[in-house]
Amino acid sequence: MAQINPKYFVYGSLALGGIGLLFVFTFGSGSGGATIIGSILIALGTATSLLFWKYGYILVPLITERTRIILKMDGGYEVPPGEDVIVKEGEGVYYASAFLGIKIFESATEKSSEENIAYNEYFERAMSNLKYVTKIAYMLFVEDIGQKRKTIEAKRAEAQLRLARERDKPEPDPLKIDKFEREVAHWDLQLNKLIKGVKPMGVVAYAMTTAVGLSKEGAIATARSQASELTTVLSNALNVEVKLLKGDEMLKCFEWEKFYPISPSELEDTMV
DSSP, X not given: XXXXXXXXXXXXXXXXXXHHHHHHHHHGGGOHHHHHHHHHHHHHHHHHHHHHHHHXXXXXXXXXXXXXXXXXXXXXXXXXXXXXXXXXXXXXXEEEEEEEEEEOOOOGGGSOHHHHHHHHHHHHHHHTTOOSOEEEEEEEEEOOHHHHHHHHHHHHHHHHHHHHHHHTSSSOOHHHHHHHHHHHHHHHHHHHHHHTTOOOEEEXXXXXXXXXXXXXXXXXXXXXXXXXXXXXHHHHHHTOEEEEXXXXXXXXXXXXXXXXXSSHHHXXXXXX
């Protein structure tokens, strides 16, 4: 199976533009058609190189997944075509890491002291059943009140619409209804807090689990199994929505392990 580094897409696009430039200088003086073709190659190469440079974390995973190419990254890391784990070889064994996005609907400030104590105890008991190390990361930031209110109102309307559609079905799903009701209640609470003058705190949370294996396939299979178990544990223990991250969402979390966003706007632009 082929392997590729994301930088190659940028270099290839620049090379395409260079070929177009060479085409214009070599054949352009004597042929209007050659000038047009060369100009097209220059424009295409320049545009694609800029796209891969700025949005490579989105475009490259899409390409590698469809062409079954392994994505090679700096530091010896690899992303298999499934786009759901990151793998690295070290000291004769393979390590595979999976990332889970966590969507939180409730805040500790909205609970009583007794509820928070019970919540923490249940979480600790649930996590104590895991036989592997797990990392849970929270990134917090103060949001702009005006923009936050517009966002909350839009999301509340969307949740109310999903809830109404599910209730109108001939056989509504009780689990989906409960989920949508919690979403509506969450956005109602957030909107009431804004009205009362409470500064909104944004939260981006994700979990990371790593597995080891004697083979690459073994490490990947174990990491996926751990991620599946962790999804169930976190969903039940924290009363949150958890999903396995893939492609660009996974790569963003991997990048955050080294350098996290330095401003609220930057974090909001790349939220999982």
